[in-house]
Amino acid sequence: MITLSRGMNPHETGFAEPVTVSDPPFELLSGVPSYINVLDALLARDLADRLERQTGEAACATSKHTSPAGVALGTPLAPGAEEFHDRGPLPADPVGRAVLRARSTTPKYAFADFVAVSRPVTGDVDPSLFANAVGVIAPDYAPGVADRLRRFNDGTFIVLRGPAPATPPVRREVQEAYGLRLTREIPGGTEFAGGLHTVCGDLHDPDSLAVAVLAVAQAQSNSMVFAVDGQTIGIGMGQQHRLDCTRLAAHRALVWQRRHHPDLLSLRFADHVDAAQRALWRARVAEGDLTPSVRDQLAGVLRDPGRAAHEPDWARTPPLTGVTLAADNHFPFVEVVELAARAGVTQLVTPRGSTDAGALREACVRHGISWIVTGERFFRH
Template sequence: MQLRYGLNPQQAQAHATPTTPDRWPVRILHGRPSLTNMLDALNAWQLVREAAQALGRPAAASFKHVSPAGVALPGPVDEVTAELYRVGDTRITDLASAYLRARDADPKSSYGDIAAVSHPVDADLAELLTGVFCDGIIAPGFEPGTVERLSTKKKGRFLILEADQTFTPPPQESRELFGVRLTQDRDQVPISRNLLELTAGEPLPVTAADDLVLGLAVLRYTQSNSACYLRDGMTLGIGAGQQSRVDCTRLAGAKVDTWWLRRHPTVRSLPFIPGLRTQEKINWQVRFIEGGLTPLEHRQFTQALTEPVDDLTPDQRAEWSRRLTGVAFVSDGYLPFRDNVDHAQRHGVAYLAEPGGSIRSDEIADACREHGITLARTGLRLFHH
């Protein structure tokens, strides 16, 4: 398969070959992928497939730069998301709701994503995709008319990949780097509720256990170090690729804060000028929440509004933050210090899963007990590079 280019346009010669002779795990239905597109699509497909198998429900992911920006199962689409994407009162299909919830976890980062779903694309999802800035989709099938509908997106450049649900990858996987071929066993440990061993706190409710299992599937395909926060079958914040684990925890936590503050009445009622694009509204909501606008950004923000608005005060932010509860937190590697727990609890965390095995594991358990967090150990590290 000839690719459009490698990781960068200057890497003009790029191609893909199947490791199993004459057996491709995916086929191109429309468009021409780059190497990065293929990396995103292949990782995203494995994620949604494993999440759906583990939880018995459809799963969707918004994938960007070899890590998920958001992942979700079907569920209620809250008013904020519905208003933003103009869903209205019409009930959308499970698959469309899963992708919408996945994308809304971090809609700024999802701009130009690769979408992935565990089940065949239906008309509702195809219609939704035509209205957002998305570069492509991978799915195990497409209902009649959906490929034709999507193939007109991005002036005909939208990427459509079909995954082979029956494909079984080889037991070993390899990659080449600087003249060296590295080979390892494929990580085939099933993700399931059986991994969750209660270590501290109250027994896990079924919904919390499902959130933790979803988090494990997410982190298996997120660049390490990584951590994520989840609630009600969707990610609220994912921290990826940080050298320090507590930096992952804090980065993902900041994304949780942004997601939650986007639901604050002040943010919801920002008086944007008529005709402002959805993505521009999202970006300005996020910058308003983050604060610290540059002089140029402040002028542009003012021009995007019909009237001035006051910043959220620290007290308003703190009071709103206390309303977020029932959040699950998952780490791909063991927590080496209790500061991860101390930071996580600031974002409404009530349930936590990590591999365990640190020399300070007792301190982690004590910190969970102190904050009233239920701790489950998995014994399974999920590094991904």
């Protein structure tokens, strides 16, 4: 049994113990995780493992507050990505590339996130890729790597080791709440149960489809996920209405693309501002809603403080296209298709069962969007 640093809140106590004592799900190498840290680690590991099994590529998933923060494959990055990521030479190792791409989804969430990778962390992976995270879980670590990682966060960085367990034919989850025990039984491999069926168009980016579908299946419902080139760029989750999570995810995808704007890439920061802070500031500007006090803070970290008052011409943002959008459930709103088209979506993935499938299909054809349906829906609460 592991004594946790806290329950969900600091005033609560928490413990973690394996269901099967002889087969614990991970080995704690350093740090003292909290209740939420453990949930984030296991959720992210499951997602990264499923993604590698689906695609055959090294994968990374990061989780924060029990929903995915960023998900990516370790495929090569596009030319010019060095300038966008602002971290010097790009990683050559697939695990390093996956971590870099996943944690670049939203710089705000690349702080105190829990990082999971689907393959061992070798000595070729730059430890700084995990900086500002709260912890990492991996199948294994090359000699000396775990020691270098545990030095982060003043020695409190959490390092967990252990491969994801084999997916059983049926997985059982049990929760006790308010005097009631709730149980659900989950068939293994439900994300692609029954295969994928094309309503219109064609499936043209299987890697981004896998990233988006597996991420949306792990996000708190209602949820929508935008992905491109094998990585997430916008995740909207936990909303009571499907249009709200669509707008939230679309806005985050827009911010991701605005970070490529030449005015943002040309910002020059003071020497004391590290790469993570530079990425965060560019994302804050890309959101387009800086208050006066935040603009003052921005001026304080720029070499040319006058640039803080400059609002970029967002019409010069490089266009975004080839995006995949996945939903955790079917939806009856043509408006979702229209919002998706604005965000450069060319591939839509939903569970089957939309009540107005004819109108949705017509909208997809009109906007040049392929529509693919899966055999299962992916609610998670």
